[in-house]
Amino acid sequence: MKILVCISHVPDTTSKINFSNGDSEFDTNGVQYVINPNDEFGLTRAIWFQEQQGANVTVVNVGGPDTEPTLRKALAIGANEAIRVNANPTDGFFVAKQLAEVIKNGGYDLVIAGKESLDYNGGMVPGMIAGILGSNFLNSCTAITVEGNNVNAVREIDGGKETVNTTLPLIIGGQKGLVEEKDLRIPNMRGIMTARTKALTILEPVDAPVNTKAVKFEKPAPKSAVKLVAADNLDELINLLHNEAKVI
Amino acid sequence: MSLLIYAESAEGKFKKVAFELASYAKKVAETLGTTVTAVTVNISDVSELAKYGVDKILKVNNDKLAGFTAKAYADVIKQAAQKEGAKVVLLSSTTDSIYLSSLVAVALEAGFASNVVGLPVSTSPFQVKRNAFSNKAFNITEINTAIKVLGLAKNSYGIFENAGSATEEDFNPTIDENDFGVKVASVEKGSGKVSIADADIVVSGGRGLKGPENWGLIENLASVLGAATACSKPVSDLGWRPHSEHVGQTGKPVATNLYIAIGISGAIQHIAGINSSKVKVVINSDPEAPFFKVADYGIVGDAFDIVPQLTEKLKAFKAQHS
Numbered sequence: 001m002k003i004l005v006c007i008s009h010v011p012d013t014t015s016k017i018n019f020s021n022g023d024s025e026f027d028t029n030g031v032q033y034v035i036n037p038n039d040e041f042g043l044t045r046a047i048w049f050q051e052q053q054g055a056n057v058t059v060v061n062v063g064g065p066d067t068e069p070t071l072r073k074a075l076a077i078g079a080n081e082a083i084r085v086n087a088n089p090t091d092g093f094f095v096a097k098q099l100a101e102v103i104k105n106g107g108y109d110l111v112i113a114g115k116e117s118l119d120y121n122g123g124m125v126p127g128m129i130a131g132i133l134g135s136n137f138l139n140s141c142t143a144i145t146v147e148g149n150n151v152n153a154v155r156e157i158d159g160g161k162e163t164v165n166t167t168l169p170l171i172i173g174g175q176k177g178l179v180e181e182k183d184l185r186i187p188n189m190r191g192i193m194t195a196r197t198k199a200l201t202i203l204e205p206v207d208a209p210v211n212t213k214a215v216k217f218e219k220p221a222p223k224s225a226v227k228l229v230a231a232d233n234l235d236e237l238i239n240l241l242h243n244e245a246k247v248i
Numbered sequence: 249m250s251l252l253i254y255a256e257s258a259e260g261k262f263k264k265v266a267f268e269l270a271s272y273a274k275k276v277a278e279t280l281g282t283t284v285t286a287v288t289v290n291i292s293d294v295s296e297l298a299k300y301g302v303d304k305i306l307k308v309n310n311d312k313l314a315g316f317t318a319k320a321y322a323d324v325i326k327q328a329a330q331k332e333g334a335k336v337v338l339l340s341s342t343t344d345s346i347y348l349s350s351l352v353a354v355a356l357e358a359g360f361a362s363n364v365v366g367l368p369v370s371t372s373p374f375q376v377k378r379n380a381f382s383n384k385a386f387n388i389t390e391i392n393t394a395i396k397v398l399g400l401a402k403n404s405y406g407i408f409e410n411a412g413s414a415t416e417e418d419f420n421p422t423i424d425e426n427d428f429g430v431k432v433a434s435v436e437k438g439s440g441k442v443s444i445a446d447a448d449i450v451v452s453g454g455r456g457l458k459g460p461e462n463w464g465l466i467e468n469l470a471s472v473l474g475a476a477t478a479c480s481k482p483v484s485d486l487g488w489r490p491h492s493e494h495v496g497q498t499g500k501p502v503a504t505n506l507y508i509a510i511g512i513s514g515a516i517q518h519i520a521g522i523n524s525s526k527v528k529v530v531i532n533s534d535p536e537a538p539f540f541k542v543a544d545y546g547i548v549g550d551a552f553d554i555v556p557q558l559t560e561k562l563k564a565f566k567a568q569h570s
Contacts, residue, residue, distance in 0.1 A: 013497060013517050017384040037498055092360060093353070118382050118497065118520075123362050127318075127350025136429040137318065139347040157435070158343050159443030160492065166430040173347075176498045181485060209393075211359030215375065216388040226530070226540050231549030234558050237529070238565050240545055245527045247449070247506040248473065248562070 001055040003046045006099055006113035007074055008036035009067035019217040035070055038114025042174035044184055046112055047078040056080050062089040062098045075195035076187030087205035096128030097208035115140050115173035126173035136170045142177025251277045252334035254325050255286040255297055256345055265340035267300050271408040272400055273338050274301025287328040289313050301410035306419035316344050320427035322351035327421035329356055337397045349399050359391035362399035382520035403503045447476035449506040454480040456511020460488035465555045472562045480512045496521035510551050514539025
């Protein structure tokens with residue numbers, strides 16, 4: 001089985017979010033980048049398939065040279081090889097088009113992308129890849145097993161979950177549950193050393209339309225301070241929720 | 249041209265998000281000088297939609313669509329959009345609608361903006377404001393394609409009645425057998441309780457509750473408020489509560505009217521997941537807990553004393569106001 005894991009290179013959750021150039025660009029100053037958490041669950045599941053079922057795992061990212069440390073980290077965690085499509089990932093469809101091209105040319109059976117990246121929160125790339133390729137697609141996937149061509153997987157739904165059967169080739173939008181948080185791996189020294197010699201192929205992007213453009217960013221208005229209510233004055237809290245906030 | 253919405257339903261009834269989407273669509277349609285068409289799947293009585301400003305309803309009734317299948321539903325929406333010549337297609341942000349929206353966008357060669365909050369900033373060029381960076385910022389996205397698909401963030405606009413009448417029309421799109429490559433084998437749903445996705449109020453517990461045996465506190469308060477119950481990540485990691493209740497960045501997102509955090513310190517990942525809730529209340533014994541920085545109302549004190557009292561008082565309040 002050939003698995004492709006799509007990796008987004010995103011600011012660490014604890015990063016301060018600021019914008020530069022007249023609020024038109026994300027300010028990367030002092031920002032630590034990580035593998036997008038939803039992608040990391042998928043990557044770890046892919047490594048499980050590699051170890052248990054002999055799968056070959058490629059990681060791919062659409063981004064500039066500055067994203068390579070994130071791909072190297074994925075290699076250090078255990079991916080066999082990496083691909084970087086050398087383009088600025090501005091629009092979801094543009095990115096999906098690039099990834100679809102990689103998938104077509106590489107003949108991957110299973111494509112694991114995170115259901116959403118934590119920077120733009122678009123949540124659209126896995127579905128768009130499936131739309132472009134016409135493959136089977138499962139979003140919000142929290143568990144997956146593969147036997148031969150047959151896939152058994154779980155999708156989170158509002159208020160519960162559903163178990164589905166499908167077949168390869170398959171695209172999933174993955175999330176926590178594919179593996180548990182405790183099963184996520186920190187690269188060890190040996191992994192880091194071997195990652196240096198694994199193949200990282202750079203591909204130039206194919207032509208694709210850029211359908212959307214982030215033109216400006218805004219930060220939420222600063223929050224007013226919390227109103228503290230004394231623990232022995234719960235009637236006041238009820239009063240505030242009813243008359244001021246109007247939520248009960 | 250008109251504006252098309254997919255009015256999502258479950259078990260033969262519209263979801264509340266369908267009414268919010270219709271309310272939103274009406275306002276956008278007014279700005280664009282057009283009308284709102286809704287497409288519905290397997291709903292016999294669709295009249296309720298007219299209350300929220302829908303002008304025309306395309307009713308799809310087909311046994312093959314009895315269960316939700318993203319590709320098939322996306323195909324139905326695409327055909328409805330083509331039939332109506334819709335230039336704007338609006339979808340909500342439930343798990344199912346998020347699942348199908350990118351398929352709809354690709355099928356219509358449309359630019360897609362998800363997590364949209366508020367009315368378009370401008371219609372020419374077409375620009376919308378959306379949540380980004382896990383609710384730590386907004387971004388204004390411009391869509392350059394002839395057809396535009398928008399995903400409206402849950403609870404970001406509100407439900408507004410807009411009395412009118414809607415014409416109804418049966419619509420029979422072509423159903424492609426190839427759309428059923430993913431087959432549902434079984435569904436597990438929490439029994440009879442309010443789900444986090446549907447709830448107006450969520451009561452959430454953290455490690456401050458000391459153990460799963462104390463969850464009655466959370467459940468009783470939630471029950472009085474008609475709220476869903478949720479928990480922080482450590483609580484689900486410890487196995488005190490099921491993963492399906494974990495809210496936060498890697499758990500479920502919450503965008504309710506009222507979020508009550510009990511014994512939750514407020515790690516940045518937790519806040520990222522719940523921050524689009526309108527009103528946040530924190531009850532915590534530690535006045536330095538980060539949650540106080542993002543909450544609207546707070547009580548410093550022992551949850552084991554406060555929550556039962558609050559539950560009793562709310563019970564009396566509800567009895568008086570119902």
